[in-house]
Amino acid sequence: MKVVVTGGAGFVGSNFIRYLLRNVPDCRILNIDKLTYAGNLNNLSDFFTDSRHHFVREDICRQSTMEKLIRGWEAVVNFAAETHVDRSLMEPEKFLRTDVWGVFSLLEASRRCGLKKFLQIxxxxxxxxxxxxxxxxxxxxxxxxxxAASKAAADLLAFSYYKTYGLAVSVVRSTNNFGPFQHPEKMIPLFITNALENEKLPLYGDGRQVRQWLFVEDNCRAILMILQRGQTGQVYHVSPGVGHRNISIARMILRLLGKPESLLQSVKDRPGHDRRYCLSSEKMRKLGWRPEWSLEKALAATVKWYQENPGWWGALKKGAFQEYYRKQYGGQTC
Ligand SMILES: NC(=O)c1ccc[n+]([C@@H]2O[C@H](COP(=O)([O-])OP(=O)(O)OC[C@H]3O[C@@H](n4cnc5c(N)ncnc54)[C@H](O)[C@@H]3O)[C@@H](O)[C@H]2O)c1
Structure with missing residues (x-):
C-alpha cells in the first residue's frame, strides 16, 4: 500500500500514520504537511525515521507541486485542513483557502496522476x-x-470529481475525536491541561451542547477499513453512537484528575454554536467496524497521556496561544 497522507503532522493524521505503520507492515507513506501552528513534528518523533515514512513540508494549495509529489502513489488520504471552529469565526479566509482550494488542488493533481483512491476526511x-x-x-x-461550510463545499467538490472524471472518491465524516497529540486549543485537551494547572475550564454557555466523542484510534481503524474496503462515490459516518453533554465531559475529566468542580466556568457562548450533532454509523457497522474504546476507558487513557507529556502541550500553550486564549475566553489566564 502506497499512501499519501496530507496533514499528517496534525492530530488525527499523525495518529493515522502511526496506526498504519503498526497494522500494515508493507505500507509506504508520503506525509505532506505545511506545518501551520497546528502541525507539529513532535507528533511524529516515534516514527519519523521509519524507512516506510517520508515527510515533506508543503502546502496542499500548490497544485503543480502536489502533482509532482503524488505521481506514482496509489491513494491520497486528505487530513490537511484548518480545523478549529473558533478560529474560523476570526479568520474565515484561511479556511476557504485550505479546506476548499486546497482540496480542489489535491483533487486536480490526483485526477491528472490517475490515483486509484481519494479519501476526503x-x-x-x-x-x-x-x-x-x-x-x-x-x-x-x-x-x-x-x-463547517468549507468542509461541506470540499465534500461536494470531491463528489463532482467522482461523477465528472471518475476519480475514486470516498468521504469519511466522523464525530469529534479525542486522544493523544490533540492540540490544547480543542475542548478535551484544553480542559485536561487547564485542570492539571488548576486553571478554570471555560464552558461555552450552559455547557449542554451534545457531541458523540470518538477515540482517535477507533477513527483511524475506520479510515483504514474504508481505504481498503470502502466503495467509491460513498460517504461513511464514523460515530460511537452515544452523545454526551460538554459539561458531563468536563466533570468526568475533573473526577479523573481529582480536581474540584469549582474549576468549571461558564463563558459567553460562541455565535452559531451548534447545539447537537448526531450521526448514524450503520453503514460502517455493516462494513464490520465497531468502536473498541468506551468513553470512560478512552478518556482515562487520554488524561494519562497528557499527565505524562507536559513538555509536549506546555510548549503549545505558550506565546501566540495565550493571545488567542485571552481573545476567546475573555481574560481568563491559562
Ligand atoms: N479532530 C476532530 O475532532 C475531527 C473530527 C472530524 C473531522 N476531522 C477532520 O480531520 C482532519 C484532521 O483534523 P485534526 O483534528 O487532525 O486537525 P489538526 O488541526 O490537528 O491538523 C491539521 C493539519 O493540517 C496541516 N495543514 C493545514 N493547512 C495545510 C495546508 N494548506 N497544506 C498542508 N498541510 C496543512 C496542519 O499543519 C496540521 O498538521 C480535518 O480535515 C478535520 O476536518 C477532525
Missing part, C-alpha cells in the same frame, strides 16, 4: 445542529460556521 459538522434525530449519509448539509 470530513466532519459531522457539515449537517449543522440537529435538535432531534440522527443524520444519515444521505441527509442534507446545513453547515453553521465557516469551518
Amino acid at each position: 470530513s466532519t459531522d459538522e457539515v449537517y449543522g445542529s440537529l435538535i432531534r434525530g440522527t443524520a444519515r449519509e444521505s441527509s442534507c448539509l446545513s453547515p453553521s460556521n465557516p469551518y
Whole structure:
C-alpha cells in the first residue's frame, strides 16, 4: 500500500500514520504537511525515521507541486485542513483557502496522476445542529460556521470529481475525536491541561451542547477499513453512537484528575454554536467496524497521556496561544 497522507503532522493524521505503520507492515507513506501552528513534528518523533515514512513540508494549495509529489502513489488520504471552529469565526479566509482550494488542488493533481483512491476526511459538522434525530449519509448539509461550510463545499467538490472524471472518491465524516497529540486549543485537551494547572475550564454557555466523542484510534481503524474496503462515490459516518453533554465531559475529566468542580466556568457562548450533532454509523457497522474504546476507558487513557507529556502541550500553550486564549475566553489566564 502506497499512501499519501496530507496533514499528517496534525492530530488525527499523525495518529493515522502511526496506526498504519503498526497494522500494515508493507505500507509506504508520503506525509505532506505545511506545518501551520497546528502541525507539529513532535507528533511524529516515534516514527519519523521509519524507512516506510517520508515527510515533506508543503502546502496542499500548490497544485503543480502536489502533482509532482503524488505521481506514482496509489491513494491520497486528505487530513490537511484548518480545523478549529473558533478560529474560523476570526479568520474565515484561511479556511476557504485550505479546506476548499486546497482540496480542489489535491483533487486536480490526483485526477491528472490517475490515483486509484481519494479519501476526503470530513466532519459531522457539515449537517449543522440537529435538535432531534440522527443524520444519515444521505441527509442534507446545513453547515453553521465557516469551518463547517468549507468542509461541506470540499465534500461536494470531491463528489463532482467522482461523477465528472471518475476519480475514486470516498468521504469519511466522523464525530469529534479525542486522544493523544490533540492540540490544547480543542475542548478535551484544553480542559485536561487547564485542570492539571488548576486553571478554570471555560464552558461555552450552559455547557449542554451534545457531541458523540470518538477515540482517535477507533477513527483511524475506520479510515483504514474504508481505504481498503470502502466503495467509491460513498460517504461513511464514523460515530460511537452515544452523545454526551460538554459539561458531563468536563466533570468526568475533573473526577479523573481529582480536581474540584469549582474549576468549571461558564463563558459567553460562541455565535452559531451548534447545539447537537448526531450521526448514524450503520453503514460502517455493516462494513464490520465497531468502536473498541468506551468513553470512560478512552478518556482515562487520554488524561494519562497528557499527565505524562507536559513538555509536549506546555510548549503549545505558550506565546501566540495565550493571545488567542485571552481573545476567546475573555481574560481568563491559562
Ligand atoms: N479532530 C476532530 O475532532 C475531527 C473530527 C472530524 C473531522 N476531522 C477532520 O480531520 C482532519 C484532521 O483534523 P485534526 O483534528 O487532525 O486537525 P489538526 O488541526 O490537528 O491538523 C491539521 C493539519 O493540517 C496541516 N495543514 C493545514 N493547512 C495545510 C495546508 N494548506 N497544506 C498542508 N498541510 C496543512 C496542519 O499543519 C496540521 O498538521 C480535518 O480535515 C478535520 O476536518 C477532525
